[in-house]
Amino acid sequence: MGTFDSDPTGQRAPSGHSSPEESPAGHVPAGADAAPGTGQPEEARRMDRRRLLTTGAATGVAAAAVPLVFAAVDAQDATPPADPAATPHDMAGMDMSTSAPTNVGFTVFVPYQAAIVQAAAARIIPTDENGPGATEAGVVYFIDRQIAKEGMDYRGNRYRQGPFLPGEPTQGDQSALAVRDRFRIGIFALDAYARQTFDAGFVECTPEQQDQLLADLEEGLPEGFGGTSLQAQPLDQSGSQLAPNIGLTTTTTASSGARAFFTLLRNYTIAGYFSDPVQGGNRDMVGWKMIGFPGAHISYFNEIEQYNTPFQGEYISLGQYQAQVGGEI
Amino acid sequence: MATLPKTDVVFVGFGLVNSVIANEIGKNTALKMVALERGPYRDTYPDFLQDHFDEWRYSQQGELFQDLSRNTITFRNQRDQAALPMRNYGSFLPGNGVGGAMVHWNGVSWRFLEHHFNYRSHHEQRYGPGFLPEDTTIQDWGVTWQDMERYYDAYEKQFGINGKAGNLNGQIVEGGNPFEGPRSAEFPQPPNKKPYNTTLFRDAANQLGFKVFPMPSGNSTGTYTNPDGLTLAPCNYCGFCERFGCHVGAKASPIINVVPSALASGNLEIRQYSTVFRINHTGGVATSVSYYDEGGQEQEQPADLIVVGAFMLENVRLMLLSGIGQPYDPVQNTGVVGRNYTYQTGGASATVWYDDKIMNRFMGAGSAGFAMDEFHSDNFDHTGLGFFGGGNIAANNTGARPIDSSGPLPPDSPTWGSGWKATVKQYYNRSAGFSMQGESPAYRQNYVDLDPNYRDAYGNPLLRITFNWTDNERKMVRWIADNPITQIAEAMGGSITRVGGDITDYSIVPYQSTHLQGGAVMGADPTTSVVNTSLQSWDVSNLFVVGASAFPQNPGYNPTGTVGALAYRAADAIINTYLPSPGPLA
Numbered sequence A: 001m002g003t004f005d006s007d008p009t010g011q012r013a014p015s016g017h018s019s020p021e022e023s024p025a026g027h028v029p030a031g032a033d034a035a036p037g038t039g040q041p042e043e044a045r046r047m048d049r050r051r052l053l054t055t056g057a058a059t060g061v062a063a064a065a066v067p068l069v070f071a072a073v074d075a076q077d078a079t080p081p082a083d084p085a086a087t088p089h090d091m092a093g094m095d096m097s098t099s100a101p102t103n104v105g106f107t108v109f110v111p112y113q114a115a116i117v118q119a120a121a122a123r124i125i126p127t128d129e130n131g132p133g134a135t136e137a138g139v140v141y142f143i144d145r146q147i148a149k150e151g152m153d154y155r156g157n158r159y160r161q162g163p164f165l166p167g168e169p170t171q172g173d174q175s176a177l178a179v180r181d182r183f184r185i186g187i188f189a190l191d192a193y194a195r196q197t198f199d200a201g202f203v204e205c206t207p208e209q210q211d212q213l214l215a216d217l218e219e220g221l222p223e224g225f226g227g228t229s230l231q232a233q234p235l236d237q238s239g240s241q242l243a244p245n246i247g248l249t250t251t252t253t254a255s256s257g258a259r260a261f262f263t264l265l266r267n268y269t270i271a272g273y274f275s276d277p278v279q280g281g282n283r284d285m286v287g288w289k290m291i292g293f294p295g296a297h298i299s300y301f302n303e304i305e306q307y308n309t310p311f312q313g314e315y316i317s318l319g320q321y322q323a324q325v326g327g328e329i
Numbered sequence B: 001m002a003t004l005p006k007t008d009v010v011f012v013g014f015g016l017v018n019s020v021i022a023n024e025i026g027k028n029t030a031l032k033m034v035a036l037e038r039g040p041y042r043d044t045y046p047d048f049l050q051d052h053f054d055e056w057r058y059s060q061q062g063e064l065f066q067d068l069s070r071n072t073i074t075f076r077n078q079r080d081q082a083a084l085p086m087r088n089y090g091s092f093l094p095g096n097g098v099g100g101a102m103v104h105w106n107g108v109s110w111r112f113l114e115h116h117f118n119y120r121s122h123h124e125q126r127y128g129p130g131f132l133p134e135d136t137t138i139q140d141w142g143v144t145w146q147d148m149e150r151y152y153d154a155y156e157k158q159f160g161i162n163g164k165a166g167n168l169n170g171q172i173v174e175g176g177n178p179f180e181g182p183r184s185a186e187f188p189q190p191p192n193k194k195p196y197n198t199t200l201f202r203d204a205a206n207q208l209g210f211k212v213f214p215m216p217s218g219n220s221t222g223t224y225t226n227p228d229g230l231t232l233a234p235c236n237y238c239g240f241c242e243r244f245g246c247h248v249g250a251k252a253s254p255i256i257n258v259v260p261s262a263l264a265s266g267n268l269e270i271r272q273y274s275t276v277f278r279i280n281h282t283g284g285v286a287t288s289v290s291y292y293d294e295g296g297q298e299q300e301q302p303a304d305l306i307v308v309g310a311f312m313l314e315n316v317r318l319m320l321l322s323g324i325g326q327p328y329d330p331v332q333n334t335g336v337v338g339r340n341y342t343y344q345t346g347g348a349s350a351t352v353w354y355d356d357k358i359m360n361r362f363m364g365a366g367s368a369g370f371a372m373d374e375f376h377s378d379n380f381d382h383t384g385l386g387f388f389g390g391g392n393i394a395a396n397n398t399g400a401r402p403i404d405s406s407g408p409l410p411p412d413s414p415t416w417g418s419g420w421k422a423t424v425k426q427y428y429n430r431s432a433g434f435s436m437q438g439e440s441p442a443y444r445q446n447y448v449d450l451d452p453n454y455r456d457a458y459g460n461p462l463l464r465i466t467f468n469w470t471d472n473e474r475k476m477v478r479w480i481a482d483n484p485i486t487q488i489a490e491a492m493g494g495s496i497t498r499v500g501g502d503i504t505d506y507s508i509v510p511y512q513s514t515h516l517q518g519g520a521v522m523g524a525d526p527t528t529s530v531v532n533t534s535l536q537s538w539d540v541s542n543l544f545v546v547g548a549s550a551f552p553q554n555p556g557y558n559p560t561g562t563v564g565a566l567a568y569r570a571a572d573a574i575i576n577t578y579l580p581s582p583g584p585l586a
């Protein structure tokens, strides 16, 4: 899978180390196995359930099992991990050395979130007969870098003073919610919706199931998507002494409803696919190559009036252009 | 707060208007000048030559525009709504920095038509007094096209505008716009190169008998040296034009065409990062301006003469914050400051997709294109049509950076997934579009004032815009779409065609244009204007307020050619009439 293979976050072992306190039963598997109803012993499932976050009162459906962090960012990558068995839970015994580059990773997302964003982006711009998609373009890195910028969202510096009132559609988005929190809420809600609908986390769903979930979001479903109110649920009948389940109530606002989150995800995915690689996405200019946008060309003076003639020049990124006009730094 | 040493002239904002006026004062007098500009100074080198090709940074995130986290506007469609802040870039993108918004404009550079300047009397003469709807506050400018001609000429020569004259001293010239007023001179440069898509529009419209002409353009055709010895390079058609500074110094702009000459006077100091918030005045005389410096500290700069050229929005807001002129009251229909706010009516457009043609849409320049004026304003008979007005119909190609321009895609195309990808791949480079830029009449209910609730970063009230389209514009857009636009789109051939012709309520959300007019309009009558025909405040005679804020209403053209001409007119009045004998001008 092109450039993505070389990315350290694609390595399963380190991410498997990152959440050692998971399951007392020690059965914590990678990926799909963590989902309820996928072959764990009944007892272990109940143990897990106590630690699950649920989508809350309206649905009452268990969701977002914590072990999802084991769904590595490259869950869709066909390449098998170097050592699939290497998922020890004993921190003391871990070998922390890695050959991964030191300067790649996530600045806002945690791998759990990145995996879901990456899986969704891969359905918005799939890898298919028309070439590389959002995964190869590194869209998730673009999004991670952009939402790290304080006060900025898709359309730049945002006016952030109150009062915050809902307003009319002609008045634009009025929410106080920062873009990174929109992602935070939306990612969690999408995963919860996947569990509610298909009994599997979003990353573990089949591409067809993922498409259906995203199509629902685009239609504004489910209602109540993206609630923000944490509430304790009644204790499990098993009478566990562990923490109560946590539920999210289902208030929806323009900035956190299903359609708004879909639009956010789609806009950022497309921007990450087509922006200059300097911004973190469009790796190897795969987005540009797909449509034939040549990039940072200093001049088309000689070509502009050669009508109906395919342009033969090379693809040039801003970085390559800057090396030409600015020289070595 | 510090009170600084007095200077002769202070400029508020340093975009098109004030760079032109400072340059003329600098060349013709020995006055000391201070310019206060809220944004930074950026130049071709190193800023635009070494960056510029970054769609995300410049086009989506708005690197060069007004910082909305500090200052924005509030908006509502009508008075019974709560106005809410424009929190993100949307409908328009005000400039920020030395050179103003021309640093990142497209370069479409019109002269208005003759009857635009006497718009009310023209309609009353042709159709009778009751023809314009009762709620329009359309009015004459107080100047004629003939009064303005030499200022248009000066602007075009300073900025090296290219195009083809259609009326030279009263002679209609083949290949130009036959509807334009009589020019005293040809354009300073011949038309620039044209992208393929614009020639398909030209050929189809010509075939239908319309007189298509090259769009007047500020994307330099060749190497052009202006009367002050400043040189534009030839445009490279790089396709990063609107929203970007030019990397080779080929886009007409104050930073290329004016600022170096204004500074060369030796009498001008430009202070960057200086945000003016009040004009201080007493007894009808302005004494100083108050501003926040780069660190946010309040400063007071005294001066004998104050020229405000801070773009329409800030021109009007500063008048209101300073308590100069009577604020407009739409209920009582009294007052003037904030009255006659207008915009630009879009919505009539067509796109044609071809399966057998490649457009190379990524090659382009903001105003490389063709236009026609048969359906502009009153160039056609409106008897029985049920609306007045119209607009210029044109095709240009500012480039096709792919975040914004992976589309337009044919109707009902998928919006994501493999279907979307296949469609984008097929049609990204195969569409040709054109549209009408419609006029925006002035109405009693459309206006600007100070917002009662929202404030800027310094605690001053934001400007509030109350604006909507009326049935007149809705009918105008529908009719233009159903008639010339549909005819031309059909004549263009292609596999798929879409015509758009519906406008409902004005929305602040999608980008439309940075063409904002009115609020401090010029005129011969102080009860319906804020400045006189020399752009001088009726109330404070050592204050000039210059820009599209002076337009009583907006025709179906981009405003900047006329803003530039008004700047030359104000400079002329200041230097040759006001300075010899300061006081109210006729």
Ligand SMILES: Cc1cc2nc3c(=O)[nH]c(=O)nc-3n(C[C@H](O)[C@H](O)[C@H](O)COP(=O)(O)OP(=O)(O)OC[C@H]3O[C@@H](n4cnc5c(N)ncnc54)[C@H](O)[C@@H]3O)c2cc1C
Pocket: B012, B013, B014, B015, B016, B017, B018, B036, B037, B038, B039, B093, B094, B095, B096, B097, B098, B099, B100, B101, B102, B104, B105, B106, B107, B108, B109, B110, B242, B243, B274, B275, B276, B277, B309, B310, B311, B312, B314, B366, B367, B514, B515, B546, B547, B548, B558, B559, B560, B561, B563
């Ligand atoms: C993306 C874009 C494309 C455009 N394309 C076209 C086109 O093709 N054709 C056309 O005719 N027009 C176009 N325009 C509009 C054109 O740029 C403006 O009409 C023109 O710049 C107006 O000149 P001005 O001097 O009035 O204002 P500006 O050029 O905006 O200059 C005003 C200056 O004042 C400064 N300022 C504002 N408030 C303060 C304050 N309180 N204190 C200190 N400084 C302040 C601003 O920072 C700015 O630099 C476009 C505009 C944009 C944004």
